[in-house]
Amino acid sequence: AQKVTQTQTSISVMEKTTVTMDCVYETQDSSYFLFWYKQTASGEIVFLIRQDSYKKENATVGHYSLNFQKPKSSIGLIITATQIEDSAVYFCAMREGSNYNVLYFGSGTKLTVEP
């Protein structure tokens, strides 16, 4: 079974608006870590932001923030004031506390920011 699921295959938004990308995960562990990565058109994969399961506050880095809803096993990525260069594929990922070896990735959401 898929441990990390991203149901939105693609999203298109206008520049300077706010976009939310969805991600749900599945784990039995009480401790786990959630990540968002960005893959640009050139293929480069860049770490964006992380949420630790034991933290109640939503993580924020620059114009990226997370909507962590633990009871729903959901970790949404919010990008405010989107820019053209935010166009990319965004991957959600999870690392379980019991298995540090593996980073489970979702299938990605392609974001297109239109001028």
Place this chain on the structure above:
Amino acid sequence: DMKVTQMPRYLIKRMGENVLLECGQDMSHETMYWYRQDPGLGLQLIYISYDVDSNSEGDIPKGYRVSRKKREHFSLILDSAKTNQTSVYFCASSWDRGTLEQYFGPGTRLTVL
């Protein structure tokens, strides 16, 4: 500036040929990874290396082997490549197995004909 490099960036091979993909990092990271990325499937873990000569299978190790003789260098080897190994391969590294963020290389696009 932290950097993970991969060589070659593009490679075309015939079925049955051997393939060597190279990865390097200049950050003295202990842990390194090999992933493959196929359309619609995200990234799948092939192998992990915790340090020199300390390697562990990931989710899809069949058909692959790895070598790590120096901390800064991690190789992925396909003995007798198959057409279903056509994919984009990414190398990544992190400080140690307990460090959560991974830094990725630019990827190698391998085509097996």
